[in-house]
Amino acid sequence: MTDGQIANIDLVKQVNAAAVYRIIDLQGPISRVKVAEISQLAPASVTKITRQLLEHDLIREEALQESTGGRRAISLMTVRDRFQFVSCRLGRRTLYLALCDLAGRELVQMRRELVGQSTIDEVLATLIATIDELISNNPRKIRKLIGLAVTLPGLVNPESGEVLYMPTLTLNKVPLAQLLETHFALPCYVGNDTRSLALAEHFFGASQDTQDAILITIHNGVGSGIISKGRVLLGQNRNVGEIGHIQVERFGRRCHCGNFGCLETIVSNAAIVERSQELLARGHASSLSSASASLTIEQICRAANAGDALAGQIIQETGEYLGRTIAIMVNLFNPEKILLAGEVVEADKILFPAIRRCVEQQSLPSFHQNLPIERAYFQGQHTMGGVALIKRALLEGDLLQRIMEM
Numbered sequence: 277m278t279d280g281q282i283a284n285i286d287l288v289k290q291v292n293a294a295a296v297y298r299i300i301d302l303q304g305p306i307s308r309v310k311v312a313e314i315s316q317l318a319p320a321s322v323t324k325i326t327r328q329l330l331e332h333d334l335i336r337e338e339a340l341q342e343s344t345g346g347r348r349a350i351s352l353m354t355v356r357d358r359f360q361f362v363s364c365r366l367g368r369r370t371l372y373l374a375l376c377d378l379a380g381r382e383l384v385q386m387r388r389e390l391v392g393q394s395t396i397d398e399v400l401a402t403l404i405a406t407i408d409e410l411i412s413n414n415p416r417k418i419r420k421l422i423g424l425a426v427t428l429p430g431l432v433n434p435e436s437g438e439v440l441y442m443p444t445l446t447l448n449k450v451p452l453a454q455l456l457e458t459h460f461a462l463p464c465y466v467g468n469d470t471r472s473l474a475l476a477e478h479f480f481g482a483s484q485d486t487q488d489a490i491l492i493t494i495h496n497g498v499g500s501g502i503i504s505k506g507r508v509l510l511g512q513n514r515n516v517g518e519i520g521h522i523q524v525e526r527f528g529r530r531c532h533c534g535n536f537g538c539l540e541t542i543v544s545n546a547a548i549v550e551r552s553q554e555l556l557a558r559g560h561a562s563s564l565s566s567a568s569a570s571l572t573i574e575q576i577c578r579a580a581n582a583g584d585a586l587a588g589q590i591i592q593e594t595g596e597y598l599g600r601t602i603a604i605m606v607n608l609f610n611p612e613k614i615l616l617a618g619e620v621v622e623a624d625k626i627l628f629p630a631i632r633r634c635v636e637q638q639s640l641p642s643f644h645q646n647l648p649i650e651r652a653y654f655q656g657q658h659t660m661g662g663v664a665l666i667k668r669a670l671l672e673g674d675l676l677q678r679i680m681e682m
């Protein structure tokens with residue numbers, strides 16, 4: 277056989293093992309017969325694959341019910357608490373880490389401020405040192421460490437794990453996954469934070485019941501993650517969904533991208549605070565007047581919900597600008613659900629109706645009828661994106677294969 281044929285056989289094995297694991301994970305407890313039926317694999321193949329999965333403790337058997345024939349029916353389930361991994365979110369100012377298990381539970385959390393770290397080398401050194409610390413401080417919580425995941429704002433090549441761009445750091449193609457794999461001798465997965473969070477909503481959160489959903493995140497920046505047919509939508513150029521830089525005001529403020537009036541310059545947290553402060557400085561009456569100098573997005577949201585006219589107006593405008601952009605996305609992608617994550621969703625009483633009105637005026641009726649526009653399930657749970665990357669690597673077979681080779 278040629279090397280190519282051997283590689284193909286390995287790939288088929290990996291794909292089949294992943295198919296069996298995925299069915300057991302999503303539909304377990306489930307019998308071998310049923311797995312064979314759904315996967316359309318030969319019963320002998322299913323038996324062989326499940327034996328391997330059992331040997332590596334990736335699944336377990338459970339005698340569930342007595343079948344009518346008197347034989348005990350054995351069901352299979354995935355084992356989720358035996359394997360741990362580290363999920364990191366490398367933010368602009370803060371590094372968040374969590375030790376998690378395959379059920380997506382966070383067993384230990386840690387955070388490190390990145391203040392004063394201005395080069396990529398400094399940030400990488402902190403990342404590695406903090407992961408080391410998390411692992412060495414928690415030996416009792418780790419039964420088997422199977423991998424690492426890192427999500428970050430910026431542009432990432434998800435196949436190679438290279439970081440191509442970060443908003444606050446100067447860098448030139450950092451092979452992050454490879455660096456971490458070499459240091460920790462563990463599989464490592466790297467992804468854009470918003471796209472990874474969209475996947476987390478699909479696996480564990482508010483869009484589990486859909487195949488096509490869009491997550492919009494609004495924090496320092498504004499971004500989106502598009503799930504299409506159960507997968508993160510990526511183009512040949514990989515990164516898709518940078519809605520924060522859609523121009524919504526021709527003569528608006530300058531954006532860090534160099535353009536003017538980008539969505540981000542109006543609806544990001546800092547922009548909302550700044551616009552509120554401008555109105556307060558003009559002397560308009562508001563419950564926020566006394567807090568003007570140290571105003572926060574949370575205070576504005578609370579005031580808007582409580583009926584403060586100034587805060588209400590700001591949130592209303594925010595909803596309209598967001599709504600226009602969301603209407604474009606609805607027309608382009610016809611999703612089954614739109615999710616929003618960010619501090620501003622706390623102003624739900626005003627924000628969501630404003631968005632809905634825009635979407636209803638500016639997208640196709642058949643596209644927005646019965647389209648839920650709601651809060652994302654994960655709000656401020658920074659490390660869930662990395663949990664989704666690990667889950668995907670497991671379900672698609674790459675990580676599953678590597679666990680069986682460990």
Ligand SMILES: [Zn+2]
Binds near residue numbers: 521532533
């Ligand atoms: Zn911009």
